Amino acid sequence: MADTLALPPLGTPAARDLGAYVNARADGLQQITLLIEGAHCANCIARIENSLTAVAGVKTARLNLSTGRLLVEWQGLANQAGALAKQVEDLGFGVRALDTHGPQDENTTKEKQLLRALAVAGFGAANIMLMSVAIWSGAADETATRSLFHFLSAVIAVPVVAYAGWPFFKSALLALRARTTNMDVPISLAVLLSVGLSLVQMAEEGQHVWFESATMLLFFLLIGRLLDARARGRAHSAVSRLLAMRMVDATIVNDDGTTTLTQADMVLPGMQVRVPMGAQVPVDGTITEGQSSFDTSLVTGESTPMEISQGGAVYAGTINLGAPITLRADATDEDTLLADIARMMTAAEQRRGGIVILADKIARAYVPVVHFLAAAALVFWLTIMAASLPHALEITIAVLVITCPCALALAVPVVQVLASTKLMQQGILIKSPAALERLAEIDTVVFDKTGTLTLPDLMPDISALNGEQQATALALASASHHPLARALASHLEGTPASLSNISEDPGNGLRAEGGFKLGRAAWVGADETAQTPAPELWLSMPNAAPLRIPFKDELRPDAAHVIQRLKDKGLKVILLSGDRPAPVAHTAAAAGITDWQADMRPDAKADYLQQLEAQGRKVMMVGDGLNDGPALANAYISLSPASGADITQTTADIVFQRPSLKAVTDLLDIAGNARGLARQNIGFALAYNMVAIPLAMAGFITPLLAALAMSASSLTVTANAFRLSFWRAS
Amino acid sequence: MSVLLILVPLALLLGLGGLMAFLWALRSGQFDDPDGAAYRILIADDGTPKAP
Numbered sequence: 058m059a060d061t062l063a064l065p066p067l068g069t070p071a072a073r074d075l076g077a078y079v080n081a082r083a084d085g086l087q088q089i090t091l092l093i094e095g096a097h098c099a100n101c102i103a104r105i106e107n108s109l110t111a112v113a114g115v116k117t118a119r120l121n122l123s124t125g126r127l128l129v130e131w132q133g134l135a136n137q138a139g140a141l142a143k144q145v146e147d148l149g150f151g152v153r154a155l156d157t158h159g160p161q162d163e164n165t166t167k168e169k170q171l172l173r174a175l176a177v178a179g180f181g182a183a184n185i186m187l188m189s190v191a192i193w194s195g196a197a198d199e200t201a202t203r204s205l206f207h208f209l210s211a212v213i214a215v216p217v218v219a220y221a222g223w224p225f226f227k228s229a230l231l232a233l234r235a236r237t238t239n240m241d242v243p244i245s246l247a248v249l250l251s252v253g254l255s256l257v258q259m260a261e262e263g264q265h266v267w268f269e270s271a272t273m274l275l276f277f278l279l280i281g282r283l284l285d286a287r288a289r290g291r292a293h294s295a296v297s298r299l300l301a302m303r304m305v306d307a308t309i310v311n312d313d314g315t316t317t318l319t320q321a322d323m324v325l326p327g328m329q330v331r332v333p334m335g336a337q338v339p340v341d342g343t344i345t346e347g348q349s350s351f352d353t354s355l356v357t358g359e360s361t362p363m364e365i366s367q368g369g370a371v372y373a374g375t376i377n378l379g380a381p382i383t384l385r386a387d388a389t390d391e392d393t394l395l396a397d398i399a400r401m402m403t404a405a406e407q408r409r410g411g412i413v414i415l416a417d418k419i420a421r422a423y424v425p426v427v428h429f430l431a432a433a434a435l436v437f438w439l440t441i442m443a444a445s446l447p448h449a450l451e452i453t454i455a456v457l458v459i460t461c462p463c464a465l466a467l468a469v470p471v472v473q474v475l476a477s478t479k480l481m482q483q484g485i486l487i488k489s490p491a492a493l494e495r496l497a498e499i500d501t502v503v504f505d506k507t508g509t510l511t512l513p514d515l516m517p518d519i520s521a522l523n524g525e526q527q528a529t530a531l532a533l534a535s536a537s538h539h540p541l542a543r544a545l546a547s548h549l550e551g552t553p554a555s556l557s558n559i560s561e562d563p564g565n566g567l568r569a570e571g572g573f574k575l576g577r578a579a580w581v582g583a584d585e586t587a588q589t590p591a592p593e594l595w596l597s598m599p600n601a602a603p604l605r606i607p608f609k610d611e612l613r614p615d616a617a618h619v620i621q622r623l624k625d626k627g628l629k630v631i632l633l634s635g636d637r638p639a640p641v642a643h644t645a646a647a648a649g650i651t652d653w654q655a656d657m658r659p660d661a662k663a664d665y666l667q668q669l670e671a672q673g674r675k676v677m678m679v680g681d682g683l684n685d686g687p688a689l690a691n692a693y694i695s696l697s698p699a700s701g702a703d704i705t706q707t708t709a710d711i712v713f714q715r716p717s718l719k720a721v722t723d724l725l726d727i728a729g730n731a732r733g734l735a736r737q738n739i740g741f742a743l744a745y746n747m748v749a750i751p752l753a754m755a756g757f758i759t760p761l762l763a764a765l766a767m768s769a770s771s772l773t774v775t776a777n778a779f780r781l782s783f784w785r786a787s
Numbered sequence: 788m789s790v791l792l793i794l795v796p797l798a799l800l801l802g803l804g805g806l807m808a809f810l811w812a813l814r815s816g817q818f819d820d821p822d823g824a825a826y827r828i829l830i831a832d833d834g835t836p837k838a839p
Contacts, residue, residue: 098826099826099827099829099830102823102826102827102830103830120823121819121820121823122820122822122823122826123819123820123821123822123823124819124820169813172813172818173810173813176806176809176810176813177806177810180802180803180805180806183802184798184799184802187795187798188795202791205791205795206795209795209796209799213799
């Protein structure tokens, strides 16, 4: 955010109206799911749950620490939800209401289905093997015993394959209906053929059945699918957390003059909305009462506050810096300028979704080849070698099983899951596994200035103040929610001076009895001719000249070092900023960047990136403000610090949580590593195929051997991926 | 042979029992919150957690 003002916490004195998020259950209980921020330990769980269950009428309060979701069920009215939420907020946790139909929930259901299928396949494979091993060890010398075991295997195999194989059959059917093939078609063919042929053999009291091959095949394939779903699930939970954060507070002024505190998406056009000092404007509107200065950086990129008075237009996403105002809502929810920008970014994102990931590319080429080879083997053995149909089918099944892309299906997801975990340990959240692959192709890095290269909070320069003055400033600043005051208060140390009657004059500053003032230059009585556009506060002590406290952006601790590392890797580094040339030049010099542009508005940034793209460059954009949003969406891959605007975090492919910029180099290192391992895995899987397929076609491999060989290749690929866990931050 | 007629179905039944137990545990949400479960053992019955 260009002016780097932190948003005020969501909790305000009144309780919110969360009625829209409450579900009424069939048994009469009201139920709501809240997203809790800041709960990390047993203490937190106990405090939250106990404080809620102590309230009369609350039947259940259960916090899921892994997802951050709190489920509350109570006997009573829907509008009591707000009070319950406030109770948790008062304990010191962040609370947001959650819409429980987001993409994360669908993914969790899918994961559970896969896990169930995996359990069933595992049970089936183990128990059938029980009997198969007995047969191979010689218990099948009597035909009667062997037939019994075959029968029992069939009884287990048929329902197990029907249930555990369903994800594959469904996917194959969908692909065939769309007149294409995917990896699931040969898998389904192999499984169904082997079960079918085995049933025929069993009925004829034949010698060989392959029930264990089919179930083992499904077992290993399901492991791969589950890992893949887990990787996506983790990515989704990051997104849904960020989406929930878009629910900003709005204070509606009712016709009778009372106010209702609710969430931004509940405001309708025509309603009167009050925006207190320091709050984010929730909807687009026209000011009907009052005038103030606004931080419009989220939308325009300007870091200097803009004065808007009665009749002027304000936009959702800007921050009211001065006096409280009342506005009439013009465009709300989906129609605001904010939503427009978000849509622009979504459209660009979808355009990017067309980049097919490596595994899919291979699948497209691979599957037709597999079908062809299996068919060729069948024809060859039936005609040229004049084998019996069962024998020829057995060889065909062996070919299908051994070409089963198990290793291929695992090769990349395993590496991605491990890489995502490694990155999470470094405080880096990756939204989609595909982003990892794109990272390895980067040749240019574009940085935003404020909030990205510099720390998100403004740093006050208190060098001009002595101890007593600092104590006074601390006492005054602590009494205000104004972003500059808060930055000052958090930066000052020591005990605050004891002042009496501290009061806030909205839009001007703070005063205390005895002539102490902290605020704007003009109000404090300072000399205005020396004014610069940079944010500043003036401290006035009684009978003394006012002292200036300038605020400046401070470069992130290791920014220069990181930029140097990037240049050493051969990447081109560019700085694009919406700020004026002087501060941009200064920051660029301090960071060691020679290519920079200033005064860039959001669409200008996006255009610049498109130009780079036209030159054939693959760009990684690192930005944090909404004014970076369109640019982020246009980059090949985008990165945002967790201190950035919520919508920017939602658009960015990757979010990093720690203040150090080292996340950028760590990310590129791990991605490079992951790509190398993924390639090794795919190479190994393909090599294995090239050896195994001729052997299978020549009839040397039974379906069982094929299943074992394929399982071994899957395990090798997984073990290789674990080498990623040896990566250490340098 | 006669021993097999008893033992094999018995083994299968036990295996099936294990599978049912797993599926039940999955359905009753025991796998939903591994992190929380790790911390909940530190909470005493009266609701106050012991020092971690």
